[in-house]
Amino acid sequence: MSRAGRLGVGIIGAGKVGPVIGAALAGAGHALTGITAGVDEERVQAILPGIPVLDALEVVRRSELVVVAVPRDELPGLVTGLAEVGAWQPGQLVLHTDASFGTGVLAPAAASGAIPLAVHPAIAFTGTSMDLRQLSNAYAAVTAPAAVLPIAQALAVELGCEPVVIAESDRLAYAEAIAISTEFSRSIVAQAAELLRGAGVPHPGSYLSALVHSTVDHALSQAGSAGAGPPAEALEG
Incomplete structure (x- = not known):
């Protein structure tokens, strides 16, 4: 367009x-x-x-x-x-x-x-x-x-x-995947931050930032190489 x-x-x-x-x-x-x-x-x-x-x-x-x-x-x-x-x-x-x-x-x-x-x-x-x-x-x-x-x-x-x-019939499964990835991530980070705070770490969010980002990037890379993230052209076919 x-x-x-x-x-x-x-x-x-x-x-x-x-x-x-x-x-x-x-x-x-x-x-x-x-x-x-x-x-x-x-x-x-x-x-x-x-x-x-x-x-x-x-x-x-x-x-x-x-x-x-x-x-x-x-x-x-x-x-x-x-x-x-x-x-x-x-x-x-x-x-x-x-x-x-x-x-x-x-x-x-x-x-x-x-x-x-x-x-x-x-x-x-x-x-x-x-x-x-x-x-x-x-x-x-x-x-x-x-x-x-x-x-x-x-x-x-x-x-x-x-x-x-x-596909129309796959939207609910798609929405479930989106919900899992967002809600679970928030919950796990919040839980870890609370434990660190209790252990005396003053800024748990900052402390976790590099660790969480690198871990998620690694997991996404593994998912892609395992075929869980095919290119858009494959999904469109």
């Missing part, structure tokens, strides 16, 4: 993910139409200065691509609610960023003629500009109907990610 194909992009969800996705797409040449309100407007304006803050209905009305980046338990109801008031438009791109869902959750939008896309960048978002650098070294799981899969892949590339196709 080139600058000649610039889209008007609206963001529903002003948490840690939505503003960063908006900033990445703006950096790729797309125009931002607006974002819904969040609890930390100062942070949102820091990463997306001057972006209009609108309600969800107006974001959808103004946009050719709507990025829905809301908590998992809110996503189905939000998509359905907007469908019930006739918000979704034929030919409009609707992209959600949740790991657990494929495009099935966007069925109410698709029934109105919208094009459903699921793109999950595999990073731990902080909600700051630091995430833009992380995206440039990350993969993104993409799920979409075959006819529009190239659009989802192109948007992942514009985010800075390497797209990897995940």
Whole structure:
């Protein structure tokens, strides 16, 4: 997708993910139409200065691509609610960023003629500009109907990610893998840091930093050499 194909992009969800996705797409040449309100407007304006803050209905009305980046338990109801008031438009791109869902959750939008896309960048978002650098070294799981899969892949590339196709039926397994890698890592580090603190180490996080990073890098290298991390082309085939 080139600058000649610039889209008007609206963001529903002003948490840690939505503003960063908006900033990445703006950096790729797309125009931002607006974002819904969040609890930390100062942070949102820091990463997306001057972006209009609108309600969800107006974001959808103004946009050719709507990025829905809301908590998992809110996503189905939000998509359905907007469908019930006739918000979704034929030919409009609707992209959600949740790991657990494929495009099935966007069925109410698709029934109105919208094009459903699921793109999950595999990073731990902080909600700051630091995430833009992380995206440039990350993969993104993409799920979409075959006819529009190239659009989802192109948007992942514009985010800075390497797209990897995940089948609709495999999204739950994918989400489980993501949850294990993030939640388990946090839990183990927190437990180790607490033990070190009890042993009198004054800055346990700093003490563990080089050890944890080198251990994880080694484990990832072993996983890749064992075939657990095939290149994107293999997964897409």
